[in-house]
Amino acid sequence: MQYRFADRMARVPESFLEELFSVSAVPGVISFAGGLPSSATIDVAGIADAARAVLEEEGRIALQYTTTDGYLPLREYIAERYRRRLGLPAKAEEIQIVNGSQQCLDLVAKIFLSPGDSVGMERPGYLGAIEAFSFYEPVVHAVPLEDDGPDLEAFAALVRQHRPKFFYGIPNSQNPSGRTYSQEKRRAVAGILDGTDTVFYEDDAFGDLFFDGKPHLPVKRYLPEQTIISGSFSKIVAPGMRIGWLHAPEPILKAFNIAKQAADLHSNFLCQKILYRYLATHDLDAHIRVVAERYGRNARLMCDLLDDLFPASMSHTTPEGGMFLMAFLPDGVSSMEVFREGVRQGVAVLPAVPFCVGGGGEDAIRLNFSTADEEQITEGMHRLARVIRGLL
Amino acid sequence: MQYRFADRMARVPESFLEELFSVSAVPGVISFAGGLPSSATIDVAGIADAARAVLEEEGRIALQYTTTDGYLPLREYIAERYRRRLGLPAKAEEIQIVNGSQQCLDLVAKIFLSPGDSVGMERPGYLGAIEAFSFYEPVVHAVPLEDDGPDLEAFAALVRQHRPKFFYGIPNSQNPSGRTYSQEKRRAVAGILDGTDTVFYEDDAFGDLFFDGKPHLPVKRYLPEQTIISGSFSKIVAPGMRIGWLHAPEPILKAFNIAKQAADLHSNFLCQKILYRYLATHDLDAHIRVVAERYGRNARLMCDLLDDLFPASMSHTTPEGGMFLMAFLPDGVSSMEVFREGVRQGVAVLPAVPFCVGGGGEDAIRLNFSTADEEQITEGMHRLARVIRGLL
Numbered sequence: 179m180q181y182r183f184a185d186r187m188a189r190v191p192e193s194f195l196e197e198l199f200s201v202s203a204v205p206g207v208i209s210f211a212g213g214l215p216s217s218a219t220i221d222v223a224g225i226a227d228a229a230r231a232v233l234e235e236e237g238r239i240a241l242q243y244t245t246t247d248g249y250l251p252l253r254e255y256i257a258e259r260y261r262r263r264l265g266l267p268a269k270a271e272e273i274q275i276v277n278g279s280q281q282c283l284d285l286v287a288k289i290f291l292s293p294g295d296s297v298g299m300e301r302p303g304y305l306g307a308i309e310a311f312s313f314y315e316p317v318v319h320a321v322p323l324e325d326d327g328p329d330l331e332a333f334a335a336l337v338r339q340h341r342p343k344f345f346y347g348i349p350n351s352q353n354p355s356g357r358t359y360s361q362e363k364r365r366a367v368a369g370i371l372d373g374t375d376t377v378f379y380e381d382d383a384f385g386d387l388f389f390d391g392k393p394h395l396p397v398k399r400y401l402p403e404q405t406i407i408s409g410s411f412s413k414i415v416a417p418g419m420r421i422g423w424l425h426a427p428e429p430i431l432k433a434f435n436i437a438k439q440a441a442d443l444h445s446n447f448l449c450q451k452i453l454y455r456y457l458a459t460h461d462l463d464a465h466i467r468v469v470a471e472r473y474g475r476n477a478r479l480m481c482d483l484l485d486d487l488f489p490a491s492m493s494h495t496t497p498e499g500g501m502f503l504m505a506f507l508p509d510g511v512s513s514m515e516v517f518r519e520g521v522r523q524g525v526a527v528l529p530a531v532p533f534c535v536g537g538g539g540e541d542a543i544r545l546n547f548s549t550a551d552e553e554q555i556t557e558g559m560h561r562l563a564r565v566i567r568g569l570l
Numbered sequence: 571m572q573y574r575f576a577d578r579m580a581r582v583p584e585s586f587l588e589e590l591f592s593v594s595a596v597p598g599v600i601s602f603a604g605g606l607p608s609s610a611t612i613d614v615a616g617i618a619d620a621a622r623a624v625l626e627e628e629g630r631i632a633l634q635y636t637t638t639d640g641y642l643p644l645r646e647y648i649a650e651r652y653r654r655r656l657g658l659p660a661k662a663e664e665i666q667i668v669n670g671s672q673q674c675l676d677l678v679a680k681i682f683l684s685p686g687d688s689v690g691m692e693r694p695g696y697l698g699a700i701e702a703f704s705f706y707e708p709v710v711h712a713v714p715l716e717d718d719g720p721d722l723e724a725f726a727a728l729v730r731q732h733r734p735k736f737f738y739g740i741p742n743s744q745n746p747s748g749r750t751y752s753q754e755k756r757r758a759v760a761g762i763l764d765g766t767d768t769v770f771y772e773d774d775a776f777g778d779l780f781f782d783g784k785p786h787l788p789v790k791r792y793l794p795e796q797t798i799i800s801g802s803f804s805k806i807v808a809p810g811m812r813i814g815w816l817h818a819p820e821p822i823l824k825a826f827n828i829a830k831q832a833a834d835l836h837s838n839f840l841c842q843k844i845l846y847r848y849l850a851t852h853d854l855d856a857h858i859r860v861v862a863e864r865y866g867r868n869a870r871l872m873c874d875l876l877d878d879l880f881p882a883s884m885s886h887t888t889p890e891g892g893m894f895l896m897a898f899l900p901d902g903v904s905s906m907e908v909f910r911e912g913v914r915q916g917v918a919v920l921p922a923v924p925f926c927v928g929g930g931g932e933d934a935i936r937l938n939f940s941t942a943d944e945e946q947i948t949e950g951m952h953r954l955a956r957v958i959r960g961l962l
Contacts, residue, residue, distance in 0.1 A: 184683050184687070313680060419840055442672050442812065
């Protein structure tokens with residue numbers, strides 16, 4: 179029979195992530211294409227202890243339904259951390275728990291975007307956001323992302339001319355580029371938005387993972403009532419529990435909560451309890467330092483190999499944190515070719531193409547440095563150098 | 571500042587569920603208003619054993635990201651159960667794991683409904699569905715639900731005149747009415763839909779919970795390519811893990827999977843692993859028999875008390891399974907009054923009003939019999955009888 183799907187389904191880009199997942203699973207392929215945190219750094223024993231305690235002491239509660247907003251002690255923990263680390267005057271009531279911060283992308287778009295509304299984002303920008311927003315049929319305007327943040331002239335013009343409902347950005351160690359906004363550009367972005375009715379949607383999945391351990395002040399500090407900020411435990415504790423959050427002004431959080439309730443009632447309560455128990459009995463900051471130092475070593479190794487093994491006509495970003503960097507290909511070599519030929523030669527990378535709203539990305543690839551270990555990075559980068567030299 | 575929310579937010583009904591949750595939490599109030607399975611029947615020790623084994627033996631995998639479709643052995647378990655219990659030729663590849671079956675409501679609406687599209691449902695119908703669908707701005711047409719299923723004339727007229735994208739129904743122990751479609755009406759519903767392009771969305775949250783343990787054949791048996799069916803472990807194992815599923819023909823499942831990925835990447839992997847381990851090492855059917863027998867005793871007690879203590883002008887449905895029944899009030903007593911006065915006198919019920927698209931429900935209340943124990947049911951029904959007699 180002929181199924182009559184909604185009009186929006188014709189707008190949704192073909193998912194690249196599924197192709198990726200299958201590629202990453204090919205035996206022998208070293209993958210820099212995914213976005214998984216290092217399995218080696220997940221504190222399985224610590225989480226197992228927390229799970230045992232929760233199920234022994236309060237299992238009957240943790241396994242029952244709960245409220246949509248999320249487990250209050252966990253929200254208080256998140257709020258306290260914002261106050262302490264970033265100087266944000268956050269309260270637990272301003273935090274909503276979600277199924278990983280991907281769910282924020284869906285539900286923020288759901289509460290803000292009518293078909294045809296304008297929304298802004300970076301180019302290159304996060305693929306998961308492009309996919310989530312596309313279901314709500316907005317007009318997406320992309321602002322070039324420079325080494326120190328968005329092109330301010332283009333950003334100001336976008337806000338003035340198109341009055342987007344919100345601008346979505348990742349100021350810390352952006353996915354896919356690995357770039358971080360400078361403090362000057364954060365202030366400038368806030369200044370341009372101040373007095374307009376465009377919301378800044380600050381995706382902060384990587385702000386904990388600066389290699390030097392020093393936090394950067396978020397845009398929300400400069401524009402508190404106009405900024406929503408999302409966070410995630412996926413990269414700093416474990417992704418398999420699917421726990422992230424949104425921190426937003428009260429009227430936005432209220433609309434968001436109604437959308438969340440209709441979407442799935444509430445997030446997994448058992449894992450909220452386990453996660454909180456884990457956080458209350460472990461030093462998260464010490465754990466994060468170990469993870470960030472490992473990622474820093476991997477990133478430096480990858481950058482060194484890019485400098486040493488690859489054609490001199492190539493360049494790359496030099497991330498201060500996070501899990502990704504971007505490499506720019508020699509003239510005449512396309513990122514889609516590198517992707518396809520790479521898989522054949524045992525190394526998977528991600529072309530920047532699907533990250534670029536409005537075209538572009540043929541000249542760049544995204545490289546993940548959190549999943550592989552140092553030996554795999556060394557071998558994989560040698561393979562990748564051969565692939566690119568072969569395509570020249 | 572003035573936030574510019576999407577047009578759809580003006581269409582979303584004020585949530586009744588939050589008011590409910592706060593009411594249910596008032597100390598001393600006996601609540602028949604919620605929809606929680608009995609906490610007493612949750613096998614906390616069994617789930618704790620499963621959690622321990624998963625975290626010891628495969629914690630590093632269970633805590634990592636996974637694919638959108640869900641854990642394959644769990645999907646195979648669900649498919650096998652469909653084959654064995656209901657004679658559905660289900661395959662694991664036709665099962666998608668979701669965060670409780672509420673997520674199916676959101677995502678099915680998302681892939682099928684453009685603004686202004688027609689959708690059909692029962693009156694009274696499930697509140698969570700009304701809320702989830704409303705975000706996609708359809709025109710919702712309601713068909714009266716009779717004791718043995720939908721009014722067939724109205725159902726046929728709806729399908730013919732409005733050609734809804736799908737009709738949403740709960741054939742087994744419906745929420746809120748407690749009614750079950752007869753086999754004749756299931757066949758008739760399938761017959762009316764056959765040859766049209768209206769999909770039947772069969773929400774089967776309660777099909778396991780017939781008090782006599784005997785399954786009823788789903789509409790999907792009569793109309794396999796045109797029916798999607800959702801299920802949930804919330805009522806038969808534990809709601810706090812948020813694991814449900816959709817079983818659908820391949821083209822629908824493919825669209826659904828794209829929507830699921832954009833919505834939250836995948837469902838909680840740790841709990842999928844724990845749940846599967848639990849199911850593989852425990853007799854689910856034996857567990858369900860215990861739960862269903864308890865609910866059957868509670869339902870019979872509640873029905874007897876309705877017959878004995880309440881005005882003779884009242885009537886009620888007599889459920890064969892599930893967690894709810896519906897009581898019809900005497901002339902001149904409104905369900906909203908009973909709700910408000912009930913809370914004051916220590917018993918919470920749910921007026922049928924928010925369940926009725928297109929009006930109605932002033933004459934009926936929904937009573938939950940799964941949460942309270944026999945003593946609480948007896949005391950609560952005495953209170954409720956006093957409330958209603960006082961309003962006469």
